Amino acid sequence: MIRVMLAEDMEMIRGALVALLAGERGIEVVAEVGRGDAVVPTALEHRPDVLVVDIDLPGLDGLSAAAALHEQLPQCRTLVLTALGRPGALQRAMAAGVSGYLLKEAPPKELAMAIRRIAAGGRVIDPELALASWESDVSPLTPRETEVLRQAATGADPAEIARRMHLSTGTVRNYLASSVTKLHARNRLDAVRIAEQAGWL
Numbered sequence: 001m002i003r004v005m006l007a008e009d010m011e012m013i014r015g016a017l018v019a020l021l022a023g024e025r026g027i028e029v030v031a032e033v034g035r036g037d038a039v040v041p042t043a044l045e046h047r048p049d050v051l052v053v054d055i056d057l058p059g060l061d062g063l064s065a066a067a068a069l070h071e072q073l074p075q076c077r078t079l080v081l082t083a084l085g086r087p088g089a090l091q092r093a094m095a096a097g098v099s100g101y102l103l104k105e106a107p108p109k110e111l112a113m114a115i116r117r118i119a120a121g122g123r124v125i126d127p128e129l130a131l132a133s134w135e136s137d138v139s140p141l142t143p144r145e146t147e148v149l150r151q152a153a154t155g156a157d158p159a160e161i162a163r164r165m166h167l168s169t170g171t172v173r174n175y176l177a178s179s180v181t182k183l184h185a186r187n188r189l190d191a192v193r194i195a196e197q198a199g200w201l
Helices: 011-022 036-046 062-072 087-095 109-119 127-135 143-153 158-165 169-182 188-198
Strands: 002-007 027-033 050-053 077-082 100-103
Touching: 002 011, 002 036, 002 109, 011 027, 011 109, 027 036, 027 109, 036 050, 036 062, 050 062, 050 109, 062 077, 062 087, 077 109, 087 100, 100 109, 143 158, 143 169, 143 188, 158 169, 169 188
Parallel strands: 002 027, 002 050, 050 077, 077 100
Antiparallel strands: none
């Protein structure tokens, strides 16, 4: 029996996934959460074989949750199930140690197939997205620049970002300026737009 945990913030979609997997032989949903910051503690309690996670979750994004789970429960393999079909998002997912990346627009039968393949030690990646990722540029931003820009995307000003990240305001301004330069952006908002469209945030 493959033990599956679902992390999806939209209750209707999460319920549909539970119902879909309930009809699959050899697959059991043992836990479900609606927030990214609930992934690790819930997984440590239920010990699933596969985590099916959306990227856009409240509390903690799905990729950060997947990376944390990969460190604390490495035997649990992760399948990203998302609407974000951008090469940059796939590259970030692979860096977080996920085993699969499936788009929500995929046929329903592919979900169970992907779970079985991942549980058996394989990998599953949407083929068109994999090709686009191969051809796309890698983010020029450092991890710290990316995180500062991600915070800026929430509308936080440099002082607030500095408090959140335990940095000085001047350091945050330097990271934002370097991000604007590297992305050839007009300003901070333009840098956020460029990075989001590329899937780097």
